[in-house]
Amino acid sequence: MPRAAAPRDLAGALLLSLAFGSIHAFGVLMAPLEQALGASRGAVSLVYSLAIASLTLGVFTAPRFLPLGASWLAALCGLCAALGIAATALLATPLAAWAGFGVVFGFCNGVAYSLFLSRAAAALPASPGLAAGLVTAAYGLGAAGFAQVLGLALPRLNWAQVLYGFAAAILVAGLAAAALFGREAAAPGRTAGDRPPAAFTRRLWLVYFLGASGGLMVIAHAAGIVAPAASATTLVAVGNVAGSLLGGVAGERLAARLSLALPLALTAAALGLLLAVPAAGLALLGLCGFAYGWLIAAIPVVIRQSLGAAAFAPAFGRVFTAWGVAGLVAPSLAGLLYDWSGGYGGAIGLALAAALAGLLLVSSGAAFQVRSPPPQR
Incomplete structure (x- = not known):
């Protein structure tokens, strides 16, 4: 018989998610860190690249930590992440930023991501x-x-004070989530039979990589693709949130193929129209953000529906590495193509081709198969 809903656990998961989503606000900190650390733009950009790589590693290794109590793990993530951010402010060197914000905060973010999904x-x-x-x-x-909060705080406080406040907010959120979570393990126990099928994870990895590449390219370069920059960035973010809400429900109610094919088709349509009708760029970037949000919400649901709760964490950890690779490759490649051509046409065309390839892979019965969802226990 299914368990009853647990509002406290949901509140804790939402709080943890809101707090750790802050890692993607790093762009606001880039200029202040350049000045404070006396570092180049490339050196400071490496902080976020390390954070993406460490976040991916955190999700991948999270199954090792999830058997701990959910409360303990939430508190530990909050504490270690806060220490990493605070160390960046205290030591004030590029190395401290790479290690503290990039590696420690990034890794804790990945573990927390798997925790709040579970x-x-x-x-x-x-x-x-x-x-x-x-x-x-x-x-x-x-x-x-x-x-928004960091942008308002930075003109009024020095950069170190802002980072200390940032660290305090993460710590409080982690402790509050710990208080809301139950005492049981963060994820169901596993048995030998829960090992995720290699063929399934490989195919879904490729679908995720191809689909996420276009969305991450748009998120990274929205301000350069169309003007005004602020409106482009905002519309992509709003579309991302709306798509996430729909994507989770779609992943649950639609067949796995369809719940993944639809956002890939939307991405391809939006990118194709962006090449053909640049004047509609703002709306089309918002549609790209919507499709990306749908895809990243649908992926974990497809895994859980296809493999069951016990196999979810290890399978998601493997598939999620596709997002990390896409995050490292797609924005950088788009920048190189822009430098080479003087525009974003080549990058958009490449992202369009990736979305179409992902759609073809999902639509192919021979290439994308999942077993029936396990019976409810």
Whole structure:
């Protein structure tokens, strides 16, 4: 018989998601860190690149930590992440920023990401897709909200004070989530039979990489693709949140193929129209953000629906590395193509081709197969 809903667990998952989404507000800190650390733009940009790589590693290794109590793990993530951010302010060197913000905060972010996805699904056992959509949307809202707060604080306080406040907010959120979570393990125990099928994870990895590449390219370069820059960035963020909410529900209610094919088709359509009708660029970037949000919310739901709760964390950890690779490759490649051509046409065309390839892979019965969802216990 399905468990009853657990509002406290859902509240804790949403709070943790909002707080750790802040890592993607790093762009606001880039210029102040350049000046404070006496570092180049490339050196400071490496902080975020390390954070993306460490976040991916955190999600991948999270199954090793999830058997701990959810409360302990939330508190530990909050504490270690806060220490990493505070160390950046205290030591004030590029190395401290790479290690503290990039590696430590990034890694804790990945573990927390897996934790709040697991707790949200457990909190709404009758609707895990809605749960995934809510926490994924909260993660995006956290990035937007912290960007606004940091942007308001930086002209009034020095950079170190802002980082100390940032660290305090993460610590409080982690402790508050710990108080809300139950005492049980953060994820169901595993058995030998819970090992995720290699063929399934490989195919879904490729779909995720191809689909996420276009969305991440647009998120990174929205301000340069169309003007005004602020409106472009905002519309992509709003579309991302809206798509996350719909994507989780779609992943639960639609067949796996369809729930993944639709956002890939939307991405391809939006990018194709962006090449053909540049005047509609703002709306089309918002559509790209919507499709990206749908895809990243649907992926964990498809995994959970296809493999069951016990195999979710290890399978998601493997598939999520596709997002990390896309995050490192797609924005950088788009920048190189822009430098070479003087425009974004080549980057958009390449992202369009990736989305179409992902759509073809999902649509191919021979290339994308999942077993029936396990019976509810």
